[in-house]
Amino acid sequence: MKRIYLDHAATTPLSLGVLGMMQEALGQMDGNPSSLHHDGRQAKQLIDLAREQVSNALGCLFGEVVFTSSGTEAANQAILGVAWAARDGSRKKVLLGATEHHCVLHCQEVLAGLGFQVVLIPANRDGSISVADVSKLLDEEVLMVSVMHGNNETGVINPVTEIAEVCRDAGALFHCDCVQTFPGYWTVDSIGADLVNVSAHKIHGPKGVGALYVRGGTKVKPLLVGGGQEREMRAGTENLLGIVGLGWATEEARAKIEDDTRSIARDAFLESVLRCSGVVHTVAGTDRPVLPGHAHLRSPGLEAEIVLIRLDREGVGGGSSV
Numbered sequence: 356m357k358r359i360y361l362d363h364a365a366t367t368p369l370s371l372g373v374l375g376m377m378q379e380a381l382g383q384m385d386g387n388p389s390s391l392h393h394d395g396r397q398a399k400q401l402i403d404l405a406r407e408q409v410s411n412a413l414g415c416l417f418g419e420v421v422f423t424s425s426g427t428e429a430a431n432q433a434i435l436g437v438a439w440a441a442r443d444g445s446r447k448k449v450l451l452g453a454t455e456h457h458c459v460l461h462c463q464e465v466l467a468g469l470g471f472q473v474v475l476i477p478a479n480r481d482g483s484i485s486v487a488d489v490s491k492l493l494d495e496e497v498l499m500v501s502v503m504h505g506n507n508e509t510g511v512i513n514p515v516t517e518i519a520e521v522c523r524d525a526g527a528l529f530h531c532d533c534v535q536t537f538p539g540y541w542t543v544d545s546i547g548a549d550l551v552n553v554s555a556h557k558i559h560g561p562k563g564v565g566a567l568y569v570r571g572g573t574k575v576k577p578l579l580v581g582g583g584q585e586r587e588m589r590a591g592t593e594n595l596l597g598i599v600g601l602g603w604a605t606e607e608a609r610a611k612i613e614d615d616t617r618s619i620a621r622d623a624f625l626e627s628v629l630r631c632s633g634v635v636h637t638v639a640g641t642d643r644p645v646l647p648g649h650a651h652l653r654s655p656g657l658e659a660e661i662v663l664i665r666l667d668r669e670g671v672g673g674g675s676s677v
């Protein structure tokens with residue numbers, strides 16, 4: 356049976372172009388990038404190129420990108436690293452969007468352990484977070500706010516530039532999970548974010564590698580300690596192959612950024628699916644923009660897992676959001 360894969364919000368297949376670049380780089384990664392000899396320097400050059408590719412896409416400085424094992428690690432590093440660095444300060448609250456990915460929401464327990472109060476920002480019906488709700492919760496005790504750019508489930512795009520602005524006015528740091536929108540028509544400055552996490556496998560890169568942008572001067576404690584890799588922000592010999600893959604996946608995705616066929620395909624898909632009785636498009640009627648490749652559907656009265664299993668039996672892989 357020919358299978359149809361509709362779960363790109365969870366992960367995307369590795370691009371053959373990216374794979375080719377990774378294979379080509381294999382011959383240059385015999386050395387440890389921390390070694391000063393020729394082989395080490397050759398390996399280091401691969402990381403430098405990837406850092407340039409990712410920092411260009413983020414619109415940030417070369418040295419503001421930290422490579423990690425995943426988008427999850429990058430988000431953990433952002434939130435817990437900032438909290439840990441500020442644990443003796445007077446700002447003891449962290450605001451998290453209620454519809455954040457688990458890599459942000461599950462930081463709650465650790466934050467509580469570090470002595471922080473976590474407040475969830477309520478979400479609207481379409482899963483979005485409004486500036487007004489963030490503003491209401493901001494006070495001089497808030498250390499940091501985390502609101503994602505594009506929601507991985509509903510696809511709704513949050514007003515992150517406006518949210519960053521109210522955070523800045525209140526003296527709070529702003530972390531933005533941009534895993535679903537990277538690379539895009541935005542930069543870290545157009546958003547106004549202090550910390551941004553991204554991931555390779557959502558853009559046809561390899562699984563198990565991500566990156567964190569940290570605005571220069573932001574106080575963050577590393578979660579992994581040991582060697583001085585990543586300018587002491589993330590110890591451990593780098594995942595060279597993964598980092599090379601992230602760099603080239605970023606380049607490829609940027610080259611295709613103007614391709615809007617995803618939303619055309621999505622609209623045609625929606626038109627036929629919404630003919631089925633009882634199926635509801637979650638973000639229908641929203642005044643927020645929605646990611647072009649996302650379609651979040653509900654069928655009230657039907658268990659999501661049963662729909663997923665039945666679709667799977669029919670050869671359709673869709674319906675999860677990791």
Ligand SMILES: Cc1ncc(COP(=O)(O)O)c(C=O)c1O
Nearest residue numbers: 425426427456507534535554677
């Ligand atoms: C919005 C969002 N944030 C974070 C992650 C985690 O990224 P990773 O799978 O690289 O840990 C995902 C997907 O898995 C995601 O969709």
